[in-house]
Amino acid sequence: MKEQKLGFGCMRLPVLDASDPTSFDYEMIERLFDRFLEQGFTYFDTAYTYHGYQAEKAVKKALVDRYPRERFVLATKMPLRDFKDGEDLERIFAEQLENCGVDYFDFYLLHNMGHNVYDKCCKYHAFDFVKKKKDEGKIKTVGMSFHDMPELLEEILEKYGDRLDFVQLQINYIDWEQPNVQSRRCLEIANKYQKPVIVMEPCKGGTLVNVPKEAEELMKAYHPKDSVASWAFRFAASQKGVIRVLSGMNSMEQVLDNTGTFQNFKPLDEGEYEVIRKVAEIINQKTAVPCTACEYCTHGCPKKIAIPQYFALYNSVMLTTGSFSSQQVYYNNTVLNNHGKASECVGCGKCEQACPQHLPIREYLEKVKEKFEGESIFTVRK
Numbered sequence: 001m002k003e004q005k006l007g008f009g010c011m012r013l014p015v016l017d018a019s020d021p022t023s024f025d026y027e028m029i030e031r032l033f034d035r036f037l038e039q040g041f042t043y044f045d046t047a048y049t050y051h052g053y054q055a056e057k058a059v060k061k062a063l064v065d066r067y068p069r070e071r072f073v074l075a076t077k078m079p080l081r082d083f084k085d086g087e088d089l090e091r092i093f094a095e096q097l098e099n100c101g102v103d104y105f106d107f108y109l110l111h112n113m114g115h116n117v118y119d120k121c122c123k124y125h126a127f128d129f130v131k132k133k134k135d136e137g138k139i140k141t142v143g144m145s146f147h148d149m150p151e152l153l154e155e156i157l158e159k160y161g162d163r164l165d166f167v168q169l170q171i172n173y174i175d176w177e178q179p180n181v182q183s184r185r186c187l188e189i190a191n192k193y194q195k196p197v198i199v200m201e202p203c204k205g206g207t208l209v210n211v212p213k214e215a216e217e218l219m220k221a222y223h224p225k226d227s228v229a230s231w232a233f234r235f236a237a238s239q240k241g242v243i244r245v246l247s248g249m250n251s252m253e254q255v256l257d258n259t260g261t262f263q264n265f266k267p268l269d270e271g272e273y274e275v276i277r278k279v280a281e282i283i284n285q286k287t288a289v290p291c292t293a294c295e296y297c298t299h300g301c302p303k304k305i306a307i308p309q310y311f312a313l314y315n316s317v318m319l320t321t322g323s324f325s326s327q328q329v330y331y332n333n334t335v336l337n338n339h340g341k342a343s344e345c346v347g348c349g350k351c352e353q354a355c356p357q358h359l360p361i362r363e364y365l366e367k368v369k370e371k372f373e374g375e376s377i378f379t380v381r382k
């Protein structure tokens, strides 16, 4: 069977209660997985930390327990922010095999590599650890998901490239030249070291699905039948060295649209790149906070501030010209649901250390506060 480039990202699986990431909607998840496999795709990407540390178990239930092992390709990741020492690497890895109900992982990644965890990885030999697991037959292919500057990527590949078979990078047409991500330069470095690339965040957490109207019109004028999302996937999959592109699908419509894009995959041509350049300009002008909603920042926040939700509301307000009463209601409801207000931030900076996009979260929360906590409209839990 032809190897397909689309992978099923299990970071945003369907849930029954939006405020509880562990309330999996198994009926829906199984339908999505089944259809994805029926369409000729096999790659599933999860992680120890996704969905409140329960995603691996959900993947076991919805996939591993229902299909023969050779029917799917499974990827998961070692949480670099969580492990404490070498023993902990062993403990977590053993737990992951059990969580997933497998004897080996097809792909295994050091998760969210960046300057904040790199020294710890060197000190406790995390690169040697994954290589050892590969030698033991517990991992077939070893890599890392990388969220930092190109200089660090180069340093790691220079030093530890012999332990890594591939790298996972954030590549999309908005981050291509963004100073805080630099997709293009990171990709060039991966190419230089001949490391195949798996793409994460090809739609930048949904930003490239819900684009401003003028941007959508440009794409529809060029290809009336193609979805907005298909442009983002084709951009990512067209780049040199890319072997897979992940998509966190949570509806049947997305599964059908994305699998259709990849079954009939065509790399972008010059005319299409030109459309994308214009679309990127429009989006960049309109996106106030370039957050991907990954939620890494919320884990250690002492005030339980719903950072990505507040940023999404703020972005949506900045795109509107009139009243923003519905966003205000969402903001108030989120606070009533026991999340800290933006103004309750104590400035500890833990969120910024965890943010793979390197966003100045505290500064943005100030803007959120100004927008949603004006005296006249903000009346809850003062």
Ligand code: SF4
Pocket: 300, 301, 302, 303, 304, 305, 307, 344, 345, 346, 347, 348, 349, 350, 351, 352, 361, 362
């Ligand atoms: S700086 Fe503010 S938002 Fe960030 S973790 Fe600390 S309290 Fe939470």
Ligand code: SF4
Pocket: 290, 291, 292, 293, 294, 295, 296, 297, 298, 307, 308, 354, 355, 356, 357, 358, 359, 361
């Ligand atoms: S602020 Fe950063 S860490 Fe938090 S959800 Fe957005 S991109 Fe992720």
